[in-house]
Amino acid sequence: MPKKEIVTYPNPLLKKKSKQVTAFDNKLKQLVSDMAETMFAAPGSGLAAVQIGVLLRVVVMNMSKDENENKYLELINPVISEEEGTQVDEEGCLSVPEYFTKVKRAKKVKVHALDLNGNELKYEFEDWSARVIQHEVDHLNGKLFLDRISSLKRNLYKKRRKKELREQKEQKAG
Ligand SMILES: [Zn+2]
Numbered sequence: 788m789p790k791k792e793i794v795t796y797p798n799p800l801l802k803k804k805s806k807q808v809t810a811f812d813n814k815l816k817q818l819v820s821d822m823a824e825t826m827f828a829a830p831g832s833g834l835a836a837v838q839i840g841v842l843l844r845v846v847v848m849n850m851s852k853d854e855n856e857n858k859y860l861e862l863i864n865p866v867i868s869e870e871e872g873t874q875v876d877e878e879g880c881l882s883v884p885e886y887f888t889k890v891k892r893a894k895k896v897k898v899h900a901l902d903l904n905g906n907e908l909k910y911e912f913e914d915w916s917a918r919v920i921q922h923e924v925d926h927l928n929g930k931l932f933l934d935r936i937s938s939l940k941r942n943l944y945k946k947r948r949k950k951e952l953r954e955q956k957e958q959k960a961g
Pocket of ligand 1: 879880922
């Protein structure tokens with residue numbers, strides 16, 4: 788299970804819409820296992836395939852209770868079919884390094900998704916896990932949590948990120 792490099796903002800790939808999975812083969816299994824490995828190594832709460840450069844509608848969610856556990860759930864072609872209530876909490880993203888801010892999300896969601904064999908499954912998520920799946924489905928639609936905050940905050944982050952990238956480049960050059 789090789790760990791993959793995570794695509795980070797402002798890579799234009801993160802704005803692309805991912806495609807439906809149609810082949811439930813070993814390649815898909817390998818993708819899911821690579822994604823899980825990458826998520827645990829980061830570590831992160833969830834990961835969408837686009838974050839390792841694959842534009843397919845595949846999500847993994849970290850279901851571990853502590854860092855000794857490597858439990859995850861894979862959702863293929865996930866669709867949020869119902870939303871209920873609201874929650875506001877701190878959110879971050881492995882593709883948006885070192886930035887956390889409050890984001891409003893639905894409190895409860897119902898999700899339809901396929902498993903690795905193409906069987907349809909239904910899930911209900913609440914609170915933290917509801918936040919994670921909403922964040923990951925956004926990724927599949929080319930959206931980041933930065934698109935859900937005020938333009939003022941977003942622009943401040945963009946400036947900071949540009950500066951960070953410039954400094955990293957200068958360090959490498961020097
Ligand atoms: Zn993310």
